[in-house]
Amino acid sequence: MLIPEALEEKARRGRPREACGVVGLFGVKDAAAVAALGLHALQHRGQESAGVASCLNGEFFLHRDMGLVANVFGKGEARKLPGFSAIGHVRYSTAGGSRLVNAQPLLASYVGGTVALAHNGNLCGGDDLSRALLEKGALLQTSTDSELFLHLLAQRHALADEEIAGVFAGAGAAFAVVLLLGDRLLAARDPWGFRPLALGRLEGGVVIASESCAFDQMGAVFEREIDPGEMLICSAGGERSLRFGESATLLAKCLLELIYFSRPDSFVFGHSPHIFRKSSGHALAREHPVRADLVVAIPDSGFSAAMGFADELGLPVDRGLIRNHYVGRSFIAPGQEARTAAVRMKHNVVREVVRGKRVVLVDDSLIRGTTTAALGKELRDAGASEVHLRIACPPTRYPCLYGVDFPHPQELMAFRYSLDEICSILNMDSLAYLSLEGMLALFPPEERGFCTACWSGEYRA
Ligand code: SF4
Known part of the structure; x- marks a missing residue:
């Protein structure tokens, strides 16, 4: 569309x-x-x-x-x-x-x-x-x-x-x-x-x-x-x-509030974002299981979904990536190279956790892909034998007009590339997203008044 x-x-x-x-x-x-x-x-x-x-x-x-x-x-x-x-x-x-x-x-x-x-x-x-x-x-x-x-x-x-x-x-x-x-x-x-x-x-x-x-x-x-x-x-x-x-x-409640934006300890639209994110991880694992040794979250956004994903498949979840919380948002990085350097400043791999392991990397969403690409490379450099990427929401293809600042569509990976292309660009062994149907099925039918425009392109207002 x-x-x-x-x-x-x-x-x-x-x-x-x-x-x-x-x-x-x-x-x-x-x-x-x-x-x-x-x-x-x-x-x-x-x-x-x-x-x-x-x-x-x-x-x-x-x-x-x-x-x-x-x-x-x-x-x-x-x-x-x-x-x-x-x-x-x-x-x-x-x-x-x-x-x-x-x-x-x-x-x-x-x-x-x-x-x-x-x-x-x-x-x-x-x-x-x-x-x-x-x-x-x-x-x-x-x-x-x-x-x-x-x-x-x-x-x-x-x-x-x-x-x-x-x-x-x-x-x-x-x-x-x-x-x-x-x-x-x-x-x-x-x-x-x-x-x-x-x-x-x-x-x-x-x-x-x-x-x-x-x-x-x-x-x-x-x-x-x-x-x-x-x-x-x-x-x-x-x-x-x-x-x-x-x-x-x-x-048209903003579903991204539950997926990513609201704090996990809040209560939003009748739900705990943490519990919702864990459920989305469970659903993602049911839709797209993978043979692996370990689940690693992209910190901090992927923590809750990674817990659900690991729980569903009976896999261990560990802190293979550590985020430096002292690199503020003021570190603005124009251009791809600078952004990659910024990712390195923000995240580091715990080599002893991932070495020799088949790793499933879990995040709540995939927007530009810059962070994910850099982290995939870091994990491989640290000795991970395989890196599989699982995203706990559908491909983000469209801008938000309702108050969340998004990159231009051309900067949204899923707008520009097919699933296989993204997998290859990010150098992952496999890549899968939670489907829109799978995500909406996490709510009872009477509760599905959500905006999904950034995934479906259907703008309700
Ligand atoms: S398009 Fe809709 S679901 Fe996506 S961020 Fe905006 S309000 Fe939220």
Whole structure:
């Protein structure tokens, strides 16, 4: 299947596509400091910038900067933001968009007062909407889609909760948003449910986070997920929910959240990502067994799937590869040679584990293949007699338009090459992916409202 021209063009332009994390708190002491704690747990969702906005008696306070949460809030900056309500954001680094002006939360004033916003996702109609706003004379201050929410609120004079829900209903996909107003906190998820958003409790107050692992960090207790098409309103008068969109027929929860993106210790879309990944390893082993002596995970992404794979075949799983966690994401490597050198900096082989062994190398996904190719060679150089590659999801062939930053399709191995070609390029003895049917069969039929666009090319929104 070919990628529709418009979609390929969108991917080529490399419009910043945030894969971000958000938190929100209402009725919590030292809300900003607690928000910063939660952002630490969501650091894997974005390393480019971090920020927190708080509100006290209608006055807003904001601190945001480029860098990791520990750098941005390492000197107690969050404690200087007073109030019992706050929102926070971590942002993923994307080429061209890595500027302080794009850091969130965004703060603006409109007829409804001051509003702070933190957004995870990517608005599919964002380019057209930006153009239309510019033609009408609007001043855009950032190059993110997130700012468009603020313009829509202002344009429509959206004051009442029902009017704000109307703005969300017309925004398209994809978003999980927290919005802080002078007297209330709103949390909303698009009707397709692409991005996760969870609700918890802390000291009688409300806590919202992209993933439940943030609640553990903040000392909060998970209650439930915000539903697709739900806007939760938290105010001094209590809580209520408004529904918008036709969520029941449209669900498209991002399956990559469960496969790769969310932390294994979170609870996302009703599942533990770790348990799901282990199940995918079991299914992969049933579909594509291999005679081998040892299963080795590509760290850290392949750990859970490798455990399931080894368990299914009764094989030992061992740490044949070690990852250096101190090589930060700041080590950006343009070009193939530099990327290969970067892989060597990040991973090393435990020779004593793999020498003379037939190794099954397991990972959760295969995107560019750079890391995998380099690791296959390292394993052989260290004495592995065979290296078989098993991938716990289907071939990734298409870009994501819903908030996960992907390479251009031409850089996706499975878009450019056949299975045999990939196996030969990666110098593997064999290669197999978990089928899409096999992956979806891990869920009961009533639960299959997932987006699979990056494997199937079927875009639901
Ligand atoms: S295209 Fe892939 S990464 Fe994007 S939302 Fe769908 S499943 Fe998730």
